[in-house]
Amino acid sequence: MPSAGLSPRRFTQLAALLSIFVLFTAQIVSALLPNVPVLIAASAAGLALDTYLQYRNPGLLALLGKVRFDVTVRQLLRDMLVLVGLLRIDGIDAASEQAPLLVAVCAFYALHFACQAAAVLVRRTRTLPIVTRNIDASALHLTAAPPRILARRQGHRLLTFSIPTTVGLLLTAATADGYWGGIGVGVALALVGGGTVYLGTWLLPKKRAKSEQKVTQWVDKWLADYRPTVGMYFSGGTTSAYQANMWLSTLSSISSTDTRPLIVLRERFMVQKIDATDVPIICFPKVSTMFSLENSTLKMMLHPANAAKTSQVLRIPTIKHAFINHGESDKLSSCNPYAKAYDEVWVAGPAARERYALAEVGVEDKDIVEVGRPQLAPIRPYAGPPTGPYTTVLYAPTWEGWDGNPGNTSVVLAGENIVRQLLADDGVRLLYKPHPMTGSVDPRAGAANSRIMAMIREANAKRSGSRPDAEAAAELVRRSAELDQLTKTAFRPGADEMERMLLQGTPRGDREAAIAEATLAWDKAYWASFPEWEHQIITDARPAIFACFNQADLLISDVSSVVSDWLSSEKPYAVANTSGMPEEAFRTGFPTVSAGAILTPSADGVPALLESVRHPEKDLFTAARAELKEHLLGPSDPPSSARFSAAVSALCTAADERRVRMESRLSSELPSPREEAAEETAQDPHEAEETAVG
Template sequence: MPSAGLSTRRAVQLTALLALTVFYAAQLAGALLPNVPVFIVASVAGLALDLYLTHQQPGLLALLGKVRFDVTTRQLLRDMLIVIGLVRIPDVPPDIERPLTLLLLAAYATHFLCQAVAQFVRRSRTLPILTRNIDASGLRLTIAPPRLLAKQPSRRLLRFSIPGTVGLMLSAALATEVWGIAGLGLSIALSLGGAVYLGTWMLPKKRHANEQQALDWLGRWLAAYKPTVGMYFSGGTTSAYQANMWLSTLAELGGNPVIVLRERFMVQKIEATDVPIICIPKVAHLMHLEHSTLKVMLHPANSGKTSQVLRIPTIKHAFINHGESDKLSSCNPYAKAYDEVWVAGPAARERYQLADIGVDDRDVVEVGRPQLSPIEPYAGPPQGAYTTVLYAPTWEGWTNDPGNTSVILAGENIVRALLADPGVRLLYKPHPMTGSVDPRAGAADARIQEMITEANAKRSGERPGADAAAELERRARELDELTTTAFRRGADEVERMMLQSTPEADRAERVAAATTAWEAANWASFPEWEHQIITGPRPAIYTCFNQSDLLISDVSSVVSDYLTSEKPYAVANTSGLSEEEFRAGFPTVRAAAILSPEAKEIPELLETVREPSKDGLSKARAELKVHLLGPSDPPSITRFNQAVVDLCEATVARNERVARRTSEIPGQRETEAQEAAEEAEMEAAANGGTTSDPEDADQVTA
């Protein structure tokens, strides 16, 4: 249970913090009394505990860092107490204190020297661009320096301090300076050697292209590849799915597609694809795209950095969104900043006009939803002993309106009613951001998962054999090998870029095949009666659609996508509106069964799923599918590709008009310079033939 795990982790952290305090107090007491055994044991135990915390309790270390009690401070305090102990212990000769103290200071000096070199090397290995699926050998990429030296100053300090601490303890116990000098000398040698070794990454043999060379390389690659259409994406760590859902569509487009990212971490968040990926973090470098052959940029999401690429006039921009629903966020006023808004069907077009946010109807293009092709059509009522129900609620949203998610007000009632029916198998797949805004949603989600776990414990029946589990393990291993690039732990972004610079022409197809095989093995590994909680990226939502006989969700894009199958679906009404107002206000629910927060409609809903003759909404679902997603002929991918071609042609026509106009009419900068020169001449005439300051005249003209 999550709460139990959290309590255990907090107990461990509190115990470790108490032990750290005790060891410092014992070390101080042993130094002042003095008591050599207590002093030595406390010093060594404190260092050992710090090593444990560094490897096993990063959360506690982060908390200590916030109060400025970080690793360096703790080690410095520990060493200061050791110096006090050397002064206070009577058997230690006074003449050895000074050299040992000086050596200890030298050890810290070499540590900070190594850290300075590490910082310099890390900065020098930060390229202005990152790529995937592109041959970047021209950038002279190299492997990263050891992780301990380059990225882990805390662990480096503690590990390199071990010889010094042990040596000082032996000097205190044996009353001789030899051990302290040897131990501190070894610590100094380790830090100094690390600094020298790190410095070799600054030599020409290990140093990659500088910023200007990298940008020049980017220009040459763009000129050689000649991209025509790109997908631009910027977002947080949990938003990558918004771009990933368009990868297969992008790969099927004609021309030369490219993916343009803005955040460095996002390069590894994009799933397997053969499409070249370029990450350009700085807006000044982004402007290099203006001089490329790119004609169209597709945008699956809005972000603060979207406005930066919209400044490029030689590219036309289309907003394709990452899903359509009746939520207000599906009609964001930001959409009017794009040249065109591409929607699935007539419903979204009407939605923009009703929202009255400034989007011209002539700029709205219906292209369907090409990524919905894996969804299987309705094949009749449940055939087995169980009716599979998919409950896929959305999250609470940034506005935190009551009607955004059903989890808080209705989720437990819905799940309780479903679990009460012995003929139901429940698939629970909450939105990954559930609880990120409202803690009540996270708490309700946890309770729902507990309910499902308890319900499974009360069920029994035959389970698939060991062969099914072995097959799932084999398929999972194959899929992981295809989707997870094996980077060594010390690899930085430059090394990862080097390893991913060779395009694999059929990798996306192999991943798709492996995913299909894994999904089949996954469903076969569970008994048909077992409820499932699905919180990870696998299995994907569309394969859950194919397994289900009924969807229960909220007002979200999940509903629109599910309508592709024309299977029965229900939407929870937690908005406070009446059913009539709810249906009128949200077109996507017009063919849905409406659930109240109490979910008392569940038994009747299940009956209509099992007996299609009682389902009075089948015709409405077929009509609403066309209204939401557009016609099935021509296929969505054909319409999408044609929209790309049309917008590319519009870009070419625009650029030709501008070029023609520029050649016929003097440029604005030239006109301003001419006007400034004329003003300078008039001023010179008024001053008797000379300007007041020749440099000022040059600056105005320039």
Template structure:
């Protein structure tokens, strides 16, 4: 296996990689960076550490290698790899940071005002890539050892999938997405609204006959605090009860959703034998079929159209499966209600109205000052008293006093529209690759050809 790996490295000559290690439910943190990585120049690769993760990574055209052993991982030092991009911190991150020939950057898997978005561990990386000026300010204020010169603003290239605001609701129903975050590890009552405010918010929304609710809880809800899990179950029952009272006609099942699901499963699941182990998967995934990711994107879009068409427009939904994805729910919603989390930052790309639940115990003024992402939001108290006025502003834009604030906050959180975020991501990769090339291997000649992120480069004298 080692001989194969060394030969593959020599033949493919990777230039930039995504490094990921995590638990079963954390694959989404890596998956969100696959498409931006695939659009880069050069020869990207995905580096995994856990065998089970081979089955969790989304369909991609990128080569994927799994290196559970440190001794195998360290063979990357002799490769052409120049930059590794890290979407999360893990216990195994320190093992790859010791490779001196590779430059490392932390991109995170979303940004928010929570302390986890300025973790002191970030100072272990050569650079920290953030979405916009707000994150740069966050690191400076946190004083966790990340120097300003090492912070690079690249935007959020994933947000190309989020459609912009097209005006107020025009149909019978106003679609509201309630997407609270989970309780987190630190026990802060302000982390999630599910425990203290979730049921009140949902009751207030369901009480409006013109609302269609999409409830999308965080997948880790209840994993630390059992109260959050119990509240989540009660909210789901509220939604089911509301649907029983609102029962009406359903679209005729013409089999379209089933066909689209089968096609999508064929593209995403049938690349390996059912009994294939991680080694077989890696051997196959190291030479992925060209065009697979594009085909999956088309099939996903077709599935989403069929999915929404299969549901009655009056019916509330609890969305817990991998499909439809969060951004697909963004595109259906007229309004987001969430917590202080990266969901809010990403939703700002749409320009649509949003609200943030304040369960921190702070006054509204103090809450807005402490959490800049709430600066352009309607701040809701745990009793959900502000929901009727919020819905009124969504339906009547002339009463929406936060339009300008949302546009300004979008620029502060996500950066400018031009150059595009994907272009800024590519420029950041190339700049850090150039730094890596200048740190040549011992004995390398100054005129020796070196692979760069977007092709080949002969180092100047």
């Protein structure tokens, strides 16, 4: 039984590691005695356990690699111990049987290392200098990747190809006949040798990636044919893709004959992190290749986030740059001094303009453009108090941030109290959607998040009632399959970067509309698949935060862009104050909270908050929310989409005007050939006279 404080999963992992060492110990002792039955059992069990863990839990075996006991060392030790055992078993001739087996085993490992060297070369030759998506790359003659077990899975390859060797040697130990060991090692040699030769065919010119020069030329030609005008530039870590994904629908909506969008990435892995879209995607891992954009028709670049590599694209003088951010809040990160590096800073409404003025970070008012938040269109407006038996509350706290400010997230100091108060009300249905980065910096936030989830599961266990029929669950499965087919490209497990680029070369053209329709159908099926009384913990990408908005009657959150987005619905909301500031100072310092209730860390105000939601006449912030909405997000007329498109057109025009000025200036500074000839003549009059006399 696992001890208290040790989870079953951790106990199983420790037991597996201990079993590996126990089996090695048994193999050593049985080889020296010798004890043939134990040697056979320990050797076979060790290989079986190692192979199983290699396929099912490779992360656990990675711990052994950290102490230099990796898969190659383990399997080599396993084989050598069997050979040592054969030396001590009567009836097996060392010269005629064991020596050839030893040589054959050494040859097997030599071929294994040769195969590994070939795998490294293949991976390098298939690494493209530029990666694309939604772009026809047939001109590059891309090919499928080699089998994963040969090219990328060294441990899997070694253990799988070692099975015949181990079986043959153990049969030799059991029968004292070297014939079986010879057959086993022969089969293993054929497998690894044939695999190495087959893998080597990927080093031939037809299967190799084109050179950087040829790929760059191909990209330049594609850019000249496509003639992009508006790009979205993004660089970030593995968990930051949502910052770009929230702008995909807006970027797609501006696509037209005159406005052709493009997504520019810098990290290879990010190509697959971007959600389904028909917008062409180009990833420039190196700065040298990225400057193909300088000679393109690209006029402006949108930036949803600041990153270390952003400065590299800002060096391209032919492109105008606008910072659009990935959300607006009252946090200092929404007024980063880096923003002054852009030509313009696009914000939702007057509040952000005022925020930059107060922050004094160098962003001038003339460079700020109010465009609203066009991606908020799916959020439904307030339709009155809840009419059913349950009030749906969305608790969506943000993460802890990098600066250690206790006011960043309510999860640590107030989260459990808020959830406890909500769960105490039998008329509440809770939707808990924590930020995906919760606990990534402060372990306390991760621990509190886990306890909150446990509280919700426990509360669900105490509730009962009718559940949707099987048809509702089946409908969700159907809708999930339909949406996955639209949003995900099916890659085989061994697909590499080049193969994925080959499969994602041609966009559908109508994907955006199809995905929007399928997403709405999926959302409807998702909520219908749960009983109305059941609390939900939502940590997956679907349903999205806006879908949760449309289900909720009340939002409880922190100072974050979630509050600004929620205000577009004009529904009631509350913000947790864990900063230690008095309420008046908190409201003054963070304007986004001025039209909502403030919760202290003890969350004592939750019952009164719920009462105001159920009885709108007790809601003191109705008018304030409407006023704050316009202050934060700008006017409803013209709509945000129109204002955003107008801002795009204006900045593109500014880029065109700059190009005209630069071309005019260069043409005036560089003399024409006729003028050059006249200057040469004027500078050497004696030569002209001699020519005339002659």
